[in-house]
Amino acid sequence: RNLVVLGVSGSLRKQSSNTRLLSFIGGMMPAGIEFRMYQGLASLPHFSPDLDGDEAQLHGAVHEWREELRAANAIMICTPEYARGVPGSLKNALDWVVSSGEFMNMPTAVISASPHPDGGAIALQSLTLTLKMMSAAIPDEASLAVPFVSKMIGPDGSVTDTNTLSSLLNLVRALSQAIPEK
């Protein structure tokens, strides 16, 4: 049985450094773990409790988002910081799964990447609070802020800096080890 890690980028930008970094980390998965990228962030409607009820009436994009999360054994989120917070589109996606509970006990890695020296640490902190409220399982080593990202990654997202690489290897290991044996 193949295990699946679902990658979620908090940036909708075509040349996003976060999306590129996430693809690169996805390529570091150990044998037996498939990495998939969630592509539906921009298709989600704005969350309202009024739209969240009857499964048959649910917006198709919301249904797909929940299905992709349910099919995953672990999640990896990589996000920019916008004005000291989590980008609205990512927060909106997370608000859609507060009631449905897909993150409950879900092994989850959280990464922020920014050209600034703190690597988007405030957004990372806020994202972590949100996910913990939803009972996500975030291993200590599966949380990382990547500063100076423009210098840190190549066009394909590849990381050459040895410290960052070793933190990423630790993150991937911590996340895969957090997946329960079935």
Ligand code: FNR
């Ligand atoms: C930013 N950026 C930014 N960076 C940061 O470290 N802290 C911040 O609060 C913000 N705020 C912010 C707001 C808005 C509206 C934009 C467009 C940008 C800069 C941001 O880190 C940079 O543009 C990254 O390259 C965005 O990530 P992606 O799209 O490359 O993944």
